[in-house]
Amino acid sequence: MDYINEILDMVIRKNPSESEFHQAVKEVLESLRPVVEANEEKYRREALLERLVEPDRQIKFKIPWVDDKGQVQVNIGYRVQFNNAIGPYKGGLRLHPSVNTGIIKFLGFEQTFKNSLTGLPIGGAKGGSDFDPKGKSDREVLAFCKSFMTELYKYIGADTDVPAGDIGTGAREIGYLYGQYKKIKGTYEGVLTGKGLTYGGSLVRTEATGYGLLYLTDEMLKANGHSIKGKRVAISGSGNVAIYAAMKAEQLGATVVTVSDSNGWIYDPEGIDVAALKEIKEVKRERLTEYLKYRPQAEYKEGRGVWSVKCDVALPCATQNELHLEDAKVLVENGCIAVAEGANMPTTLEATQFFLNNKVLFAPGKAANAGGVATSALEMSQNSERLSWPFEEVDKKLKQIMVNIFKNMSEAAKEYNAEGNYVLGANIAGFLKVADAMMAQGIW
Known part of the structure; x- marks a missing residue:
């Protein structure tokens, strides 16, 4: 049995009821095969993967x-x-x-x-x-x-x-x-991030994950001869990430046609009214059914189905494993060219593989939704300096970080003969830095 399969078996054996953890480890380690096989003797000796998954x-x-x-x-x-x-x-x-x-x-x-x-x-x-x-x-x-x-x-x-x-x-x-x-x-001290602006919080932090998602999506589209401008975008979720992803998508010239919550979803062919969505979810804390009071021409549907709408770009921003293989098939059939994960692991492994097999541009969550934690780290920097940077400065740094993430995962995929496979590229680029640091610091 090869090293990666040994680790996958060990993870399942040691953590028998933790299916989401199994899924995340499998998704990462399978992508790392080219790196691990090239360094297997060294990694085995250092028990690097055993330490990485524990x-x-x-x-x-x-x-x-x-x-x-x-x-x-x-x-x-x-x-x-x-x-x-x-x-x-x-x-x-x-x-x-x-x-x-x-x-x-x-x-x-x-x-x-x-x-x-x-x-x-x-x-x-x-x-x-x-x-x-x-x-x-x-x-x-x-x-x-x-x-x-x-x-x-x-x-x-x-x-x-x-x-x-x-x-x-x-x-x-x-x-x-x-x-x-x-x-x-x-x-x-800056022990928590996402704080209010009056006590050490950072501008852009509220918008960061949604904005960052669109910055990376737009960069991915540009690198492949497309643009977000003029595209129809389907978004799941209606929380912080979904709201600000919809806002930035509209600012970049796209039309967002769906949002959802745990009860159902909205289809607004003329484009989601982000101001109404913000009032419903952030001020009133109501269900999405309230949206029809603002936009009576929109449609509200109970249950799942947000991925059944024809779109160019899909942005799952709700929760893990919300986009299944059947959803992926419908999206591809309807002409979807790109999927970027705003939530953590919202796409099942089978659906992800289907997108890759059908040449759909796919940005995994660890890259696409990294804008939130990136801006949290910028908040940590501001707290350490006892400074508060202006909105434009933080937003500019956020955009540059997302552009760099795309560049790094794209180059890693190309280096390991998998050009365009951003899942593999993101996992390898993220892994190498951690692995090198672990190896440099000895056994701990």
Whole structure:
């Protein structure tokens, strides 16, 4: 059995119920075959892959808090510090009922390579809880966040591990978490990113993942003789990433025709009204059915189906494994030329392979949605300097980072005789930097 298959078998054996983690490891390691086979003796001797797939640290803890009725609730908290070979651990906190060890591990593993691709000195981590902030009062969210941070603070710090927002963790939650950290530690440091602008946050951070997704998508299209201008774009999701991806797509001359949430999806052939979407989701915190009050000519449909609409570019921005093989077949049949992942691993392995086999330009999430963590790292820099850079400066740095990510993954794919395979290119480019750092620092 070859080295990669040995590691895949080991991961499944050691983590039997963590299917998302298995999927993420398989996707990365299969792409790394050309590199691993060229360096197998050295990597085996150093047990490099064994160390790469095992987190440095897994932390799991209870989070008791009191709801508005006086009832004590108990949630589970997680922090997986995966790899800090190139910098302090960095990765978001996801608050969602689906959160479990396997999901946090897959996200932390992916984050290691995503952070490497940014070119910035940050390692990979992820955390969160099975707490659901939806439908909770501000007081309940505050109670939860205070209890969560009362345990989490022991393991994080500006030069140790810097968490950020993620699904369910927005400006409100980051503010509550930061306030509790500051109260416990008595220090004012950049330990969390995604902070409010009045207390150390960075301009562009809110827009960063969506904007970055479009910067990279546009660069990928240009490199292959296309442009985002004039294209019909289908987007899934209606959270932060989807909203600002739609906004930047429109600014670049595209027409966004779909968005979705967990209940259904909107089709607006004249183009999604981003201002209405922002008001519904960011201000009112309502379901997408409200969109019809703003745009009665649009269509709302229950359930799945967002990928059934004819489009040139598809941007899955909701959650993992939302775009299946059947969806990929429909997209290809309808003439889709490019897919870029705004969420983490939203496309199944079978669907990804189908896109690659059918010459659809495909940008994996670890590259395409790296704009969020890149701008988080820029926030860390501003915090260290006690400065706040103007919007234009941060946006310019973000765009350059995304252009460089595309360039690096494109060149890596070409170097390993897989030109145009950006999945392979992103994984190799992200891996090599981490692997070189691990080898240079000895066994730890």
